[in-house]
Amino acid sequence: MVTVKEPTAGTMAARTAVILFVFVIVFTGLLAGAYQWTLPAIQASATEEKMKLVNEVLPTASYDNDLLHDTLALAPTPELGLEEPSTVFRARMGGAPAALVLEAVAPDGYAGKIRLILAVQADGRVAGVRVTQHKETPGLGDYVEPKKDRNKERPWITQFNGLSLATLAEKEWKVKKDGGHFDSNAGATVTPRAVVKAVKKAVAYVDAHRDELFAAADKNAADRK
Missing domain, CATH: 1.20.5 (Single alpha-helices involved in coiled-coils or other helix-helix interfaces)
Known part of the structure; x- marks a missing residue:
C-alpha cells in the first residue's frame, strides 16, 4: 500500500x-x-x-483656432486664487489674439471655495463667466450658477458680460449693497460678493499679463512639428 x-x-x-x-x-x-x-x-x-x-x-464665432491645442500652463497663481497649476486657452482670429479662457477661484464663498471659468477678450472686456464648482446654500446663494438661477432670461452671472476695467470704475466692482454695480439677492450677498471680487482680480491679472499670455510659446504646437 x-x-x-x-x-x-x-x-x-x-x-x-x-x-x-x-x-x-x-x-x-x-x-x-x-x-x-x-x-x-x-x-x-x-x-x-x-x-x-x-x-x-466664449462664442465659437469669436475665434478660428483650435483652443485645445493653443494653451499655456500656469503655475499656481495667487492673483487668480489658484493653489494648483491650471491651463489657459488662447483664442485667436486669423492669428490675432481674440480672447483668453482661464480658471479662477473665489476663496471666500459662504460655504467655501467657488471655482470659476471666464473668458476675457483681447481688449479687456469679459466675454462670459461661469461657476464650475461650489458648495453654496441651495435655494439661497446658488443663484450664481445659471441653471439654479430663477431668472432664466438674464441670469445673475451674465452681469459681467461686456465689462472691463476701462468701462467700470474700480470702486464699482462690488455688489450694490456695498455701493457697487452688481445686483444680488436679498439675504444672499456673501456668495456674489466673493464672485465679483474673484472676477475683478482675474480681469486685472489678464490686463497686466495680456501680452505675455498671448505671446508665450505654444508648447503643444511645437510638439506636433
Missing part, C-alpha cells in the same frame, strides 16, 4: 503564494488592457466637457 505524503505547511503556503501571484498578474493585465481600450473614449469625453465649458463663456 502506497502512503501519500501530505504536503507540509510551507509547501501549501508556497502554492497559495504562486496562485495569488498569477491571479494578480492576470487581473492587472486585464485592467491595463481595459484601460487602454477605453482611454480614447475617456479622453474624448474629457475634451468634450472642456469645450462645453469654454463654449459657455
Whole structure:
C-alpha cells in the first residue's frame, strides 16, 4: 500500500503564494488592457466637457483656432486664487489674439471655495463667466450658477458680460449693497460678493499679463512639428 505524503505547511503556503501571484498578474493585465481600450473614449469625453465649458463663456464665432491645442500652463497663481497649476486657452482670429479662457477661484464663498471659468477678450472686456464648482446654500446663494438661477432670461452671472476695467470704475466692482454695480439677492450677498471680487482680480491679472499670455510659446504646437 502506497502512503501519500501530505504536503507540509510551507509547501501549501508556497502554492497559495504562486496562485495569488498569477491571479494578480492576470487581473492587472486585464485592467491595463481595459484601460487602454477605453482611454480614447475617456479622453474624448474629457475634451468634450472642456469645450462645453469654454463654449459657455466664449462664442465659437469669436475665434478660428483650435483652443485645445493653443494653451499655456500656469503655475499656481495667487492673483487668480489658484493653489494648483491650471491651463489657459488662447483664442485667436486669423492669428490675432481674440480672447483668453482661464480658471479662477473665489476663496471666500459662504460655504467655501467657488471655482470659476471666464473668458476675457483681447481688449479687456469679459466675454462670459461661469461657476464650475461650489458648495453654496441651495435655494439661497446658488443663484450664481445659471441653471439654479430663477431668472432664466438674464441670469445673475451674465452681469459681467461686456465689462472691463476701462468701462467700470474700480470702486464699482462690488455688489450694490456695498455701493457697487452688481445686483444680488436679498439675504444672499456673501456668495456674489466673493464672485465679483474673484472676477475683478482675474480681469486685472489678464490686463497686466495680456501680452505675455498671448505671446508665450505654444508648447503643444511645437510638439506636433
